Amino acid sequence: MKNTVADILIEALPYIQKFSGKTVVIKYGGHAMVDEELKTKFSKDIILLKTIGINPVVVHGGGPQINKALKAMGITSTFIKGMRYTDDATMDVVEMVLGGKVNKDVVSRINLEGGRAVGLTGKDAGLILAEKMTIYHQEDETKPPEIIDPGMVGDVSRVNPEIIHTLSDQGFIPIIAPVGVGTKGETYNINADVVAARIASALSAERLILVTDVDGVLDSDKTLISSLNEQQARQMIRDSRISGGMIPKVECGLSALNAGVKKAHIINGKIAHAVLLELFTDSGIGTQLFAKKFNN
Numbered sequence: 001m002k003n004t005v006a007d008i009l010i011e012a013l014p015y016i017q018k019f020s021g022k023t024v025v026i027k028y029g030g031h032a033m034v035d036e037e038l039k040t041k042f043s044k045d046i047i048l049l050k051t052i053g054i055n056p057v058v059v060h061g062g063g064p065q066i067n068k069a070l071k072a073m074g075i076t077s078t079f080i081k082g083m084r085y086t087d088d089a090t091m092d093v094v095e096m097v098l099g100g101k102v103n104k105d106v107v108s109r110i111n112l113e114g115g116r117a118v119g120l121t122g123k124d125a126g127l128i129l130a131e132k133m134t135i136y137h138q139e140d141e142t143k144p145p146e147i148i149d150p151g152m153v154g155d156v157s158r159v160n161p162e163i164i165h166t167l168s169d170q171g172f173i174p175i176i177a178p179v180g181v182g183t184k185g186e187t188y189n190i191n192a193d194v195v196a197a198r199i200a201s202a203l204s205a206e207r208l209i210l211v212t213d214v215d216g217v218l219d220s221d222k223t224l225i226s227s228l229n230e231q232q233a234r235q236m237i238r239d240s241r242i243s244g245g246m247i248p249k250v251e252c253g254l255s256a257l258n259a260g261v262k263k264a265h266i267i268n269g270k271i272a273h274a275v276l277l278e279l280f281t282d283s284g285i286g287t288q289l290f291a292k293k294f295n296n
Ligand SMILES: Nc1ncnc2c1ncn2[C@@H]1O[C@H](COP(=O)(O)OP(=O)(O)O)[C@@H](O)[C@H]1O
Pocket: 028, 029, 030, 031, 032, 061, 063, 211, 212, 213, 214, 216, 217, 218, 219, 241, 242, 243, 244, 245, 246, 247
C-alpha cells in the first residue's frame, strides 16, 4: 500500500530518472488559469521540474482572457472550427492580452515562487514564423470544400528553437505566448495548442502535456477516455463527439506524435498539481493520445 510520503516520492523516482535532461512542453490553457491557489500550484510544479533537471517549456493560451478584453471593448468574437476569427482590431487585443497581461502573469508567478521564468512571444528571436491559415469546411462530401478566411489566424511555418535552448541551458524557464510573425513582419494569432505541438516537435520533446479544464477527452456519456488512437479520434471528430476547442487539441497531440514527440496527454488543470500527477505517477490522469504508427 502506497501511503507514506516516502512511498510517493519513490514512485516518482523512475520517472525523474527517465526525464532528467529531457524537455517537457506544457500547454497551459486559459481555462485552467482558474484561481490563485491553482495558479500557484501550477507554478510550483514547473519549478519542481526545472529543479530536478527536466527542461520545462510552457506555452500558454488565454482564450477566456481575450474574450473578456474584447467584450470590454465592445468587439464581438466568433470561432470557426475552434479558431477565433481575427480581424485587425481583434489581433491588437489578442497580442496585448497574450503577450502582455497573461504572459507576464505566468512569468511573475513562477518567479515569485523562486523560479527563473522568461516571457517570449513568437516574435522574439524569430521563434515562431507564421503564415495565414486556410480553413476548409465541407458539409457535403460530394462537393468540393468551402474555403473560409479566418483573418489573421496563423499556422506555424517554422520554429527557430535556438532561444529556447539558450534560455533552458542557462537555467531559465521559457514561457511562450502564441503570437507569430509573418515574412513581412505581420502579426498572427495562433491557437496555443498548435504552437505547443510545433514547439514540442521542434524540440523533440519527451512529453507534450495539454492542460485544459476537462479531465481529458470525454465520451458522449461524459466518461473519460484514458487512451485514444488516431483512428478513434478522427471518428469522434466526424460524428461531433469531439467538438469546439477539443478539436485542435486532439489534432495537435496527434501531429506532435507523428513528428516524433514521445507521448501526448490531455489533462485537467483544475486538479491540483495535475502536471506532477501526470508525469510522476504510474496511473497518470487524463487522456493519452496514440498516433497511427503507435496504435498499441
Ligand atoms: N469530447 C470532448 N471531451 C472533452 N471536452 C470536449 C469534447 N468535445 C468538446 N469539448 C470541449 O472542449 C473544451 C476544451 O477546449 P478549450 O475550451 O479550447 O480549452 P483550453 O482553453 O484549455 O484550450 C472543453 O471544455 C469542452 O467544452
